Amino acid sequence: MTHLVLRNIQKSFGNKTVIDDLDLEVAEGDMVCLIGASGSGKSTLLRCINLLEPIDDGYIELDGLDISDPELDPQPVRQRIGLVFQSFNLFPHMTAEENVMLAPRRIKRLSREQLRPDISALFQRFGLSEHMQHYPDQLSGGQQQRVAIIRALAMQPEIMLFDEITSALDPELVGEVLDVLRQLKAQGMTMVMATHEMGFAREVADKVCFLSGGRILEQGPPEQLFGNPQQARTQAFLSAVL
Amino acid sequence: MTLPTPAPGKTRREIHEARARQRGIVIASLSTLCVVAAVVLLVPLAPGWEAVQKSFFNGEIFLRTFPKLLQAFLLDVAIFAWCAPLIAVWALVIALCRDVRNPALYPLRLFAVLYTDIFRGVPVVLVVYLIGFGVPGLGLPRPWNSPYIWGSLALILTYSAYVAEIYRSGIESIHASQRAAALSLGMSKSDAMRFVILPQALRRVVPANMNMFIALQKDVALLSFIGPVEVLRQAGVFKSLLANFTPYVVAAIIFLCVTIPATRYADYLIAKQNRARS
Numbered sequence: 010m011t012h013l014v015l016r017n018i019q020k021s022f023g024n025k026t027v028i029d030d031l032d033l034e035v036a037e038g039d040m041v042c043l044i045g046a047s048g049s050g051k052s053t054l055l056r057c058i059n060l061l062e063p064i065d066d067g068y069i070e071l072d073g074l075d076i077s078d079p080e081l082d083p084q085p086v087r088q089r090i091g092l093v094f095q096s097f098n099l100f101p102h103m104t105a106e107e108n109v110m111l112a113p114r115r116i117k118r119l120s121r122e123q124l125r126p127d128i129s130a131l132f133q134r135f136g137l138s139e140h141m142q143h144y145p146d147q148l149s150g151g152q153q154q155r156v157a158i159i160r161a162l163a164m165q166p167e168i169m170l171f172d173e174i175t176s177a178l179d180p181e182l183v184g185e186v187l188d189v190l191r192q193l194k195a196q197g198m199t200m201v202m203a204t205h206e207m208g209f210a211r212e213v214a215d216k217v218c219f220l221s222g223g224r225i226l227e228q229g230p231p232e233q234l235f236g237n238p239q240q241a242r243t244q245a246f247l248s249a250v251l
Numbered sequence: 252m253t254l255p256t257p258a259p260g261k262t263r264r265e266i267h268e269a270r271a272r273q274r275g276i277v278i279a280s281l282s283t284l285c286v287v288a289a290v291v292l293l294v295p296l297a298p299g300w301e302a303v304q305k306s307f308f309n310g311e312i313f314l315r316t317f318p319k320l321l322q323a324f325l326l327d328v329a330i331f332a333w334c335a336p337l338i339a340v341w342a343l344v345i346a347l348c349r350d351v352r353n354p355a356l357y358p359l360r361l362f363a364v365l366y367t368d369i370f371r372g373v374p375v376v377l378v379v380y381l382i383g384f385g386v387p388g389l390g391l392p393r394p395w396n397s398p399y400i401w402g403s404l405a406l407i408l409t410y411s412a413y414v415a416e417i418y419r420s421g422i423e424s425i426h427a428s429q430r431a432a433a434l435s436l437g438m439s440k441s442d443a444m445r446f447v448i449l450p451q452a453l454r455r456v457v458p459a460n461m462n463m464f465i466a467l468q469k470d471v472a473l474l475s476f477i478g479p480v481e482v483l484r485q486a487g488v489f490k491s492l493l494a495n496f497t498p499y500v501v502a503a504i505i506f507l508c509v510t511i512p513a514t515r516y517a518d519y520l521i522a523k524q525n526r527a528r529s
């Protein structure tokens with residue numbers, strides 16, 4: 010079943026076209042990886058899906074609902090779509106636990122006591138039980154990024170978007186964050202991630218899309234895209250990064 | 252050749268810096284001493300010195316007026332104490348009004364812009380005169396004709412305009428990614444402001460606001476022009492009574508005893524914040 014459908018997406022900043030007539034389908038439970046050079050529009054695309062940036066034209070459908078309707082209230086839609094940023098963006102004045110609880114408390118009107126069992130379980134699952142009461146600046150980058158993932162998961166989204174979530178991490182911390190994604194994949198979470206981790210994309214992606222100049226130039230299963238790229242630009246990009 | 256053996260537990264750099272520091276302290280003390288000596292020796296040689304000393308630095312009058320002036324200063328502190336929290340709150344209202352994006356609430360935004368422009372553009376003392384004399388002039392019944400109320404209001408209105416701008420600079424200094432993170436979770440814009448942006452912004456502007464509040468403590472003395480017998484007015488009374496300016500010096504010293512430590516503390520907070528951010 011197709012969960013997320015993008016049709017003819019257009020997005021420009023001023024007169025600079027950043028997403029150019031882009032189509033993409035994400036099936037339920039699939040992990041789709043977006044690869045491409047810096048500036049190719051990966052972050053912008055993810056921000057558009059989460060409605061942080063309004064698109065200029067085209068349609069975004071989530072589970073059959075046209076979420077790109079400019080008249081639509083974006084708030085309930087965003088609750089269904091988790092987004093994790095490259096720079097973590099934890100709230101520095103709150104402990105890890107408060108970071109995670111804030112949105113469910115405000116939106117679902119649940120008390121801390123009601124939330125605690127589920128949230129403790131999430132921290133436990135990702136090996137962060139002993140860090141619940143720590144502030145972001147007391148945590149390593151890898152721990153912060155895992156808290157950011159938990160924060161998004163606490164809203165129980167149907168789909169998760171990840172924007173180069175390991176790019177700001179020291180190499181030895183990348184593994185612990187990727188393990189979290191493997192777990193989510195095993196659970197059947199639908200995911201779209203922008204990444205420079207080609208090895209990881211090859212291992213877990215169901216579909217890899219190569220973005221260039223705001224278009225998906227080539228897409229396919231990882232074996233095909235990495236093993237036998239058809240477009241000259243895909244070949245050039247891959248030989249530069251692999 | 253033998254190298255000097257390093258002192259235990261100290262790096263060569265530490266030893267060098269300790270020496271440089273000592274040398275610095277000696278030089279600073281000597282040069283300060285020279286300047287102070289010059290002032291102490293030369294100023295009394297000025298032809299009018301004796302007269303100035305008698306009318307500004309009269310020890311006997313100093314001791315006699317000090318207790319009463321200190322008591323009058325408590326009124327300054329009290330006026331400050333009720334103005335400061337009201338300024339903190341009213342300024343926040345103004346700052347938030349300026350950020351309103353809803354077209355239906357555009358008048359609020361316009362009001363906030365005009366408000367900050369007007370009250371930052373007029374000298375405080377003028378606002379004190381206009382409101383402090385003007386409003387009671389309407390012939391309001393007691394207690395509503397009190398200069399305490401209208402003088403305080405003048406200070407509150409003026410200072411809120413400045414503090415609102417400080418709040419706004421704090422709000423703008425919080426990176427847009429914090430707001431994006433809150434919104435991406437499905438939080439409302441107002442919740443993002445209230446729980447994510449404001450708490451960080453308010454913390455960040457504490458030192459800047461401390462400087463505003465130090466200025467407020469000094470400007471409370473402006474109310475002396477419209478009635479309340481606070482320290483400046485009390486000093487004026489003594490001046491007329493004793494035909495001597497020493498009470499003004501006493502008042503200045505009392506102010507300094509409060510404002511210098513407060514200024515130092517604000518500077519310390521700013522330095523701490525700069526260190527934390529670098």
Ligand SMILES: Nc1ncnc2c1ncn2[C@@H]1O[C@H](COP(=O)(O)OP(=O)(O)OP(=O)(O)O)[C@@H](O)[C@H]1O
Binds near residue numbers: 045049052
């Ligand atoms: N808010 C904005 N205003 C103006 N231009 C923007 C804005 N956000 C992104 N852009 C531009 O859009 C283009 C695509 O940016 P985007 O961040 O989506 O690329 P990316 O593929 O995520 O790159 P990277 O790998 O460096 O993260 C870039 O040229 C960027 O300068």
Ligand SMILES: [Mg+2]
Binds near residue numbers: 051053203
């Ligand atoms: Mg990016």
